[in-house]
């Protein structure tokens with residue numbers, strides 16, 4: 001096979017990115033501050049605050065992981081504190097909790113969205129009433145059951161941190177993901193729905209919190225003529241060059257989302273009459289369809305076999321995120337499930353992420369679907 005590689009998700013650039021980057025070069029603003037950083041924050045804030053009465057504050061940082069790290073610091077995670085976390089996600093959701101000495105307890109998913117199960121979360125709150133922070137990821141761009149999760153956070157007095165790294169532009173009842181928690185993060189890594197090559201953003205309704213995070217992200221320099229430090233700081237700010245890419249990409253975010261939705265729909269239609277289900281979502285939410293995923297409903301066909309077969313045809317697929325409670329690094333951590341067979345283990349065993357690159361042509365996608373059909 002010498003067809004061109006069909007990828008999971010790669011960057012899609014449009015041209016405006018280069019204009020903003022060029023401006024940074026022309027003005028010699030090549031630093032982790034400048035007009036692109038300020039404008040990118042402002043433009044992202046406007047986008048995220050659509051339909052809200054209050055405008056959310058944003059802080060552009062070097063990665064989504066750095067944004068989550070500062071979110072957990074703002075939420076007050078300290079040594080020995082329990083944090084109730086999404087189990088099926090990328091490790092970056094939960095790693096920064098360890099940077100602060102927090103202890104992750106993993107919460108099983110539900111089958112309607114593949115995200116954190118509110119039922120399992122309530123069980124965890126009863127077991128760990130001291131838990132004061134919940135770390136919630138919206139998997140593959142599908143919004144979680146926000147009403148139920150927020151109700152529980154309120155009931156048990158916990159702060160919600162939303163990891164919207166994969167779900168930028170997805171909405172729950174018309175409201176952007178990344179605006180439900182007190183401290184939230186998105187990512188602009190290379191494979192995300194829009195990219196700056198690498199980068200992230202902290203999102204919060206609290207201006208003081210944004211200012212505190214800014215202080216930490218710039219080495220915790222106190223306001224003095226000399227270099228004065230009273231707290232540990234970080235070098236987490238986004239570069240003005242990188243922010244230029246982000247400004248150009250943001251213009252095309254909705255267009256990326258619409259293309260991703262179309263890809264999902266073509267898979268859904270293509271898999272009719274096959275023992276395959278697409279990753280589900282609630283009808284009152286609008287996912288960003290970052291990655292189209294499927295589960296195999298026929299026990300005789302293994303997703304890893306499909307992965308190998310498609311790879312031989314130069315088609316990239318990936319396993320579903322391996323649940324955190326199954327990771328050797330977290331093997332001493334508790335895992336809360338309310339079903340006999342954990343939902344995350346089941347999705348992991350039967351699931352596969354499909355090519356969702358918005359530059360993929362319809363013919364290429366039909367080729368992928370044919371190759372998958374041939375596995376049954």
Ligand SMILES: *Cc1c(COP(=O)(O)O)cnc(C)c1O
Pocket residue numbers: 063064065066089090092093137163165166186187188189198199200
């Ligand atoms: C990509 C991703 C992150 C991390 O973002 P980076 O910008 O790569 O640091 C965090 N959480 C989830 C769920 C992600 O997919």
